Amino acid sequence: MSRDVEDLNRRLLRARDAMDRSYAEPLDVAAVAAVAFVSEAHFIRSFRAVFGETPHRYLQRRRVERSMFLLRETDRSITDVCLDVGFTSLGTFSRMFREIVGETPSAYRKGHGPIVAPNCVQLAAMRPLRAPD
């Protein structure tokens, strides 16, 4: 029924917002699934069906977007940026960044200065497109 679809979408959106608010913390799938009032497995499946990617992938792209912001707008070291956005390993961060953005964090920093756009625009518009699965 249409009503059930809207209701689930809205709950998944609420869960996605919860992920965005705590993007730098480890992803607690159980907690986020609880926000949507569904089981973990159902959450992951439904999230992918509704938003086109798994919760993990969504969160990785959010973290990479925030790291792009910090690389452009601050002088924080790449290691610090990596930890700031929730990665625990510099190697994993660099590999993920390169895979999603197409260049290394330092190359990205060299090639981009601060962007004078409001935060909401950056959060939405600067999020990198996902790499092909």
Added chain:
Amino acid sequence: MITRLNVASIYVLDKDEALDFYVNKLGLEKGNDVRQGDYRWLTVRVPGEGVTEVSLEQPGPPLHDEATAAQLRELISKGALGGLVFITDDARGLYETLKERGVIDFTQEPTDHFYGTDMGLRDPFGNHIRILQQGKVAQPATA
């Protein structure tokens, strides 16, 4: 030449619920509420003279066939359709007031940027709302 934006519109799932949110929670005022046959022309606006009205549109007849309406409802609830951006003179005070009035879906608490302080929230249906207090801030926050 065009002199003003008269009406902008957003899609909601239920006009009554939308009216309650935008007027009683967000603090806008009702603009027009007029029945024209099967259609209810319903707008809200920031209190004041000559301001742009926001029309609250609901998928379904007479505007849309049922298949289209179902598509719209799905998109609204995914947060994929448009939103609104407001200005406030006191972001942090407003944030407390909104919480007291029962707003729960904040996407971002008041955060300082180089251009001012803003916050993000959603209406009951998933539409995103930003509220900005303009002005220079001494030290912008981190991401």
